[in-house]
Amino acid sequence: MAETFKLEITTPTGVAFKGDVTHVKAPGSEGSFGVLSNHTPFITPLQMGAIEVESPEGEKVFATSGGLADVRANQFLILAETAEALEKIDVDRAKAAKERAMQRLQDMGTREVEVERAQAALLRANNRLSLAGK
């Protein structure tokens, strides 16, 4: 069996995951990357996407809207803005958010900042929905 290392995914609203894992795939800003144990120290921003975790207890997937990854020899910290386990994604809420964002994008004449925010909201909702497979 593959060697394990410690993974911790924290968000501003709580710890999403903490435990020993064998392999982690995360959406780095320069593309997806995988981490095994004894990885060289490495730090990168994360973009929106999925964090895939393989551990002796099984696989787990988290939807994240971005954050920061800090890899040390046998410790991997993910500071995510949000991280939800797939089974915990609130599909209805994401759908509602998607509709709201689309509505706002349609109401033209909104300020640039608002358009940006609506687009970001739309992307987040789409990310959750596509991962949840709905």
Add this chain to the structure above:
Amino acid sequence: MPSLKQIRRRISSVKNTQQITRAMKMVAAAKLRRAQENMFQARPYSDQLRTVIRDLAARTDKESHPLLQVREPKHVGMVVVTSDRGLAGGFNNNVCKAAQKVINQEKEHAEDVRLIAIGRRGYDFFRKRDGEFIQHHIGLLNDLNFGTAVSIGSAVRKLYEVGFTEESGLDRVYLIYNEFKSAIEQRVVTEQLFPIIPELAGEEQYPTDFIYEPSERAVLDHVLPLYANVMLWRVLLESNAAEHSARMTAMESATNNAGDLIEKLTLQANKARQAAITNEILEVVTGAEALG
């Protein structure tokens, strides 16, 4: 000496007040529990982010990022976190006084000191004292979410960034708030938000072969703004928990004081009643004697 009727009226009024303070205490206790939970959930994130930043700052050159550079503080900004509502003991007053002190100190060398007031109490306090405001937020503590911390945090960061070239920006930013120490203790804390002070780590050696992707600068660009948002988020949660704990303590002692007062007044009422009875007996006896 007030009449029996007056004393009784007084007792019932104090009892009413006591009921209110007791209810407020219980509400504060319930809110405190929630606020504390939120705070504990956010702690690992902000602690780890701080560790990461500290490591980063220790490894990188101080001049490599604007948010780390120290400049002469001509324009100072202060984020003062108070509550919207009073009746929380010294909670708001302590913060305001500490802030006033810092303002006075900074004014000795700075051209201007401007405020970002979070909470109605702080806003009112400095409005009466001709404080200059950049912005103020009222009602924000009722519905705390990370988004509000992000919007204030990025506003502050932008002000700091434009401070390099424009007079309207800021050269130094302080955070002043109540820290939640325990359910019965709060402490006023003044922290410097910008420029970021790298906390010098101890003996620990940092690996020099750290890989930054895509580049050191890009990582800093990503992390340092995040730091401001997370610091604000942490401070809002701390202050919120501290507010409820301060209110709980204040209302607890108010309830106790009301109890003491009721006891004293009851004693007085009993005395007055006894005096009235004695008086009546005396009258009856004197009347009977006069007849006999």
